[in-house]
Amino acid sequence: MTIAPERSTVKRALSAHAAIGLLAGALLYIVSLTGTVAVFYEEWQRIEQPTAPEMAAIEPAAVQRAVEAVLASEAGKPRTEHLYVHLPVEALPRATITTDHQAVHIDRTGAIAGAEEIAWSDFIVELHYILNIPGIVGITIVGALGVMMLALCLSGLIAHPRIFRDAFRLRARAKSGTGLADWHNRLSVWTLPFTLAIALTGALIGMASVTAYGLARANYGGDIEAVYAPIYGAEEQPDKTAAPAPDIVTALNYMAAHHPGLRLTYVTLHDPMTATQHIQILGTPERRLIFGEYYNFDGQGRFLGTTGLSDGQVGQQAAASIYNLHFGNFGGLAVKLVYIVLGLALTGICATGTYIWLGKRQRRGIDEPRLRAAWGAVIWGTPLALSATFILRKLLGNDLPFAAVFWLIAVLLVLAASLVPAPGKLEPILKRTFVFTLPIGMLLAILNLA
């Protein structure tokens, strides 16, 4: 008995694999590359704004002072619906307050230390998350790319019946396309659990809006928030009657007394300075995939209960686990480094797929130099454009429209590759230019850190 698929099945799977890969290849490459870069989101923030005050921990009274100062600074503006205090943690030892209107760093005394300036780091995350397309369109496209990545995994396995048998057969420097195909297939096999996890969690996050819309229409009279309420907890109906600032000190003291050693990452205020204001403290337990558990308090800091992300329904725990599994921030620097390596491998798989297809066509006598050059421009132009935006961030500051600059460079390079008289010459130039920008970026980062 054999489980090997029939030849016709293999052939059709290869067609499916090529169709998806070629249609989604460029965007999958960009999303994979930016996802790899974004693994170091916290570290990039520190590089981007090295002068922000840092601390190992912050006293509850300082958090209270800072929150009151930030809310006072927004007098006269529409009242913020949420206020987030990022508490200092190992990867990002900074305290930052974000409202609907501003984001500021605070020092260890609770004084406002200045505006948060991490536009480049946020641009990288948004490029990965939504391809810089606002609204649900961008995130849905990225979700669909996750779905296509899942389909690529499945079709790739069916299209290559010997892929496990040959899992260590790497003719790395073989000519005429064999080496490239070996790299593509070997990396695909050995990063398969990672790729499946990344693709499924990414697809779930990205397609959640569409799925929730369907569920809401079918089950909740169109109320999308009601779909999420059993999972992450419901938002209360706000009563906008004015109230004094919430008592964060009491809530944080409760956490210190009842959950000593629990890593606290965020304090969230819902509808601050109103009658229905309440406090949520996010505590992240050790050795869990969940991003944390919400500890809920009323405006006076009285403990109300937890949401159940750590010990509630299995579905709640699973939903709370997808983010850390996707972004690789569940095991400190070591796991992040492994995610970087695996992410680069996945990016390489995306890049080599189209090169393999182009090579096969070339060997069958169909030479497409402009198509090859355009693909080369995607592969080397994308990191070059990212690198250029970082250099510009360091030279020109936080206010540059990074998304516009990136897409302008990336699209122009692809167009140039398709139109220049000698398309084959552009790819090596892009490769060399990208390599050249790396030490410049590093130098600028180091100079700013000093």
Place this chain on the structure above:
Amino acid sequence: MMSDVLLIAAGASAACGSATLRFAWSLPRRSKTWNIVGWGLFAVGALAGWLSAGAWGAAIAFLCGMCAALLLLTHAAITAPAGVSAKASNRKAGMLPARGEALHLGRRVATFFIVCLAAMIVAVGLAIATRALMIAAGASEADANVASLFIMPLGWALLACALLMEERRAYQWRLLLICASPGVIALTTGMTA
């Protein structure tokens, strides 16, 4: 303490799984025994990881296994002889027409919409049906909603793959109709009320 030992054993077991499979696949003849040992070590690693720290432990065990495999691949890359000329695959993927063949643009656009739009809508229907079925079976609302959120992208991916592997248009529609039926039943029989 015990969980630490289990976690280390989990990582080591998964890494040894990679090494064992490397050995198994280097043998001149296929060895079922060594293959079973290799994959078994992976399974033991995942289980020990889970017993140590649940899903987190299993994830760490898988990362150890993958890292070990990538190290072995790095060794294979470094020791691979340069300039070997092996016959590369020329398998035709049929994504674009060969020279002289018609483009069939209309057919390709129709395939795109079937795979990207119709299959997505059908997958949302599968998610709705999953929720209805789970609620009917007594599952909590949280479990049912989260299962639906998982089913949608999984169902779409499987459907996309199956549709693209189906050459005849009529068979593609038939597959879509079959997969759409649970969602239609859930919506029309009041199971979602």
